[in-house]
Amino acid sequence: MRSAPVLVSAALLAAALAPATAAEAAKKPAKPYDFDGDGRRDVSVIVPDGALQATPGTDLIAVRYGTGRRQVLTRKSAGLKKILLNDLDLNPQAVSADFDRDGYADLAGIAGPEGVNLPFVIYGSKKGLSSRVSALPTQAGILSANGLTVGDFNGNGRPDLALGLGWGASVFYDVHKGGRTGARPVSGTKAEFTQVSAGDFNGDGKADLFTIGDDGLDEPRVLFGSRDGLRSKPLILPIPLPEYTLNRELRLASADYDGDGDLEVAISVPGAVKVYGQAGGPLTELTTVSTFPAEAVSLATGDLDKDGRTDLAIGFASEDKVRLFYGSRKGLRYKKSVTPSTKGVPGGKGRRFGVQVRLSDVTGDGRADLVVAVKSSAYILRSTARGAATGRVTTITGRTFGLKPFHFDVYWGARLR
Numbered sequence: 001m002r003s004a005p006v007l008v009s010a011a012l013l014a015a016a017l018a019p020a021t022a023a024e025a026a027k028k029p030a031k032p033y034d035f036d037g038d039g040r041r042d043v044s045v046i047v048p049d050g051a052l053q054a055t056p057g058t059d060l061i062a063v064r065y066g067t068g069r070r071q072v073l074t075r076k077s078a079g080l081k082k083i084l085l086n087d088l089d090l091n092p093q094a095v096s097a098d099f100d101r102d103g104y105a106d107l108a109g110i111a112g113p114e115g116v117n118l119p120f121v122i123y124g125s126k127k128g129l130s131s132r133v134s135a136l137p138t139q140a141g142i143l144s145a146n147g148l149t150v151g152d153f154n155g156n157g158r159p160d161l162a163l164g165l166g167w168g169a170s171v172f173y174d175v176h177k178g179g180r181t182g183a184r185p186v187s188g189t190k191a192e193f194t195q196v197s198a199g200d201f202n203g204d205g206k207a208d209l210f211t212i213g214d215d216g217l218d219e220p221r222v223l224f225g226s227r228d229g230l231r232s233k234p235l236i237l238p239i240p241l242p243e244y245t246l247n248r249e250l251r252l253a254s255a256d257y258d259g260d261g262d263l264e265v266a267i268s269v270p271g272a273v274k275v276y277g278q279a280g281g282p283l284t285e286l287t288t289v290s291t292f293p294a295e296a297v298s299l300a301t302g303d304l305d306k307d308g309r310t311d312l313a314i315g316f317a318s319e320d321k322v323r324l325f326y327g328s329r330k331g332l333r334y335k336k337s338v339t340p341s342t343k344g345v346p347g348g349k350g351r352r353f354g355v356q357v358r359l360s361d362v363t364g365d366g367r368a369d370l371v372v373a374v375k376s377s378a379y380i381l382r383s384t385a386r387g388a389a390t391g392r393v394t395t396i397t398g399r400t401f402g403l404k405p406f407h408f409d410v411y412w413g414a415r416l417r
Contacts, residue, residue: 043360061109073122098124105124164195197265209225211223220237253266268296287332300357302361304324311335
């Protein structure tokens with residue numbers, strides 16, 4: 001059947017072809033952790049009760065913006081009473097995305113007393129994290145929400161929030177509306193999902209959920225996205241993982257390390273970090289990046305050298321060392337180590353240098369910068385054209401925000417985000 005002709009006036013056509021206004025341009029989604037939308041990632045520290053030395057009973061979120069401006073949010077801050085009224089979990093989880101696509105990144109996290117985790121979102125604005133807050137609705141709190149990640153699991157163009165639970169997973173599909181419909185459990189997933197990572201593993205344009213548990217009793221598995229969200233039937237992966245205890249958590253980071261368009265997964269196991277990928281079939285072991293006597297306690301991904309491939313930073317706190325692996329066509333390749341003795345680093349020997357690491361572009365130049373935590377402070381080591389951690393260094397401590405010292409650790413305490 002022939003369609004009727006459509007008449008477009010010159011004025012309408014001119015308007016359609018005109019450059020986007022400032023207001024329209026501002027709607028371009030912000031990158032994660034760019035809370036004020038200025039193109040630079042901001043560094044946040046989630047501080048639960050007890051992790052601020054000598055100041056019990058204090059829960060707060062401290063932010064250092066790319067401009068150097070500082071912000072401290074507490075339960076006394078506007079809008080935050082309903083999410084910080086209860087203690088932040090001792091192992092606080094937080095992730096970032098521009099959930100409402102307004103050009104400012106938002107911060108999602110979990111608060112609540114031990115045993116009951118209450119998810120929340122603090123929305124970004126031109127001035128950074130704002131008083132606009134959503135306590136995402138749950139019937140009686142979500143028990144043991146250990147993992148937290150962001151992905152567009154139903155392909156509608158908006159990021160969703162997935163929680164890895166003690167036994168299963170649950171997803172908020174309308175965070176941009178304050179999570180009014182509540183979390184939707186993924187049925188048929190009776191397994192421990194302690195560590196979760198989102199990415200499109202089958203190339204259908206929808207994010208999938210890669211999950212592992214800490215005890216090694218449940219095989220790694222992938223829950224695939226669909227128009228209706230995460231499917232209930234997981235793909236169980238033939239990847240043998242060692243049995244773990246609560247004191248030896250697995251670490252997980254998924255990205256396209258070789259730039260071939262397919263995602264790989266880096267998993268820390270005792271003495272090594274192994275990379276798994278799709279070699280013409282299901283996820284199988286491709287290579288062992290390295291084997292070290294020390295155990296990796298932190299993994300972070302980002303593009304350190306601005307070549308379009310994802311790089312990997314691995315923190316070995318027992319060695320006071322961070323090892324950097326660069327992505328290449330042949331996968332991850334070891335590049336360099338950063339230690340307290342590296343030129344420009346203020347120190348940290350014997351203080352568990354690398355207990356937490358992040359790769360975040362705090363300058364907006366397209367190169368990820370290395371953020372490293374030691375026992376009671378963190379360093380921003382800027383990347384330059386000369387390489388990673390070759391630029392200016394900024395130290396972040398509790399005193400940076402007019403507070404008592406922070407306490408960074410692996411299993412509990414303040415968290416870099």
